Amino acid sequence: MLLLIICFGMYSGTMAQTSTVFQPDQIRATMLKVADWQMNHSNRKPLNDWTNGAFYTGVFAAFEATRSNTLLDSMIAMGERKQWQPGRRFDHADDYAICQTYIDLYRLSKDKKMIQPTLDSLQKMKEVEGNEVKKHGITWWWCDALFMAPPAMAKLAKTLQEPSYLVWSDTLFRQTYALLYNSEAHLFARDASYLVDANGVGKKEANGEKIFWSRGNGWVLAGLARYLQEMPGKYAGRKFYIQLYKEMAEKIITLQQPDGLWRTSLLDPGSYVGGEGSGTGFYCYALAWGVQQKLLDKKTYMPVVKKAWEALNTLVTEEGKVGWVQPIGADPRRNFNAESWESYGAGAFLLAGSAMLQILK
DSSP, X not given: OHHHHHHTTTSOSOOOOTTTTTSHHHXXXXXXXXXXXXXXSOOSSOTTSHHHHHHHHHHHHHHHHHOOHHHHHHHHHHHHHTTTOOOSOTTOGGGGTTHHHHHHHHHHHOOGGGTHHXXXXXXXXXXSOOHHHHHHSSSOOSTTHHHHSHHHHHHHHHHHTOTHHHHHHHHHHHHHHHHHEETXXXXXXXXXXXXXXXXXXXXXXXXXXXXXXXXXXXXXXXXXXXXXXXXXXXXXXXXXXXXXXXXXXXXXXXXXXTTSOBOSBSSOGGGXXXXXXXXXXXXXXXXXXXXXXXXXXXXXXXXXXXXXXXXXXXTBOTTOOBOSOOOSOSSOOOOOOTTOOOHHHHHHHHHHHHHHHHHTO
């Protein structure tokens, strides 16, 4: 235990000792503290933009874990304030992230106003060629998109018993997979600008490795967990997504660093000294979910999950701020520290906490 605390010493201001972080009551208390701190600290982004969309996926998970009326009221107030609108870009995956929470809330109340703007926006996306296809050739041209939109569309398919939303998202997802997935590394490039051609020409890290961004792959792996959660067991394409999820999980656990965190660059961790909270949160969530669902071997993956959860708790201050979160960006960077926070970092932590509670039952 002493050695573990020493290893985490660089992450100051932590709120929980490792001896308590696996106690369900402590997990719930920490989740409520993180959610409360984040909701009281604006990132000056619209409440329905992607950063807050990712956060509210975690808030809803925290509500399910704690049954806190405060969290439920806060989510409803957010939806009412934004009139249940997705982001303004009808063809951009980021602007559907918030819709995951709208749909989850609709499942509780069956109030159609909570999802009608989402349905309207998707209908427009069906009928009008948007800027993303015009500029990039495919709709979801960056890997983060696979967390933002596919789970929302799968939720609609399940909730409304309308499988066309799932089939449509499946088609768009596979286009992204074909463009960005590296079948040797079992990781996703952030977008086409990070692809390396057959002659080895392209962006690379200082150690000569290809650039695979931690949070980007965290978006994908967590997105896969959320996508599979909504996907019918008999869906024809499900085996493809389970295989992809397992391939990525098998690779990701080899890249966890001794302190339990992942670095912003997955294949060049030595160039990035500090661990990163948002990517680690998404990995902890996705891997814990897989163990709980019996998709991943408990003996192999549970030690990784436990180490990640311990490490994540060292990033949380007494007030509930999740630090060491890389700011908005599209690649590995060194521009963050213990004071760096973003709402999606808190969202990832809350998702991880919810999965830990499930696995500890």
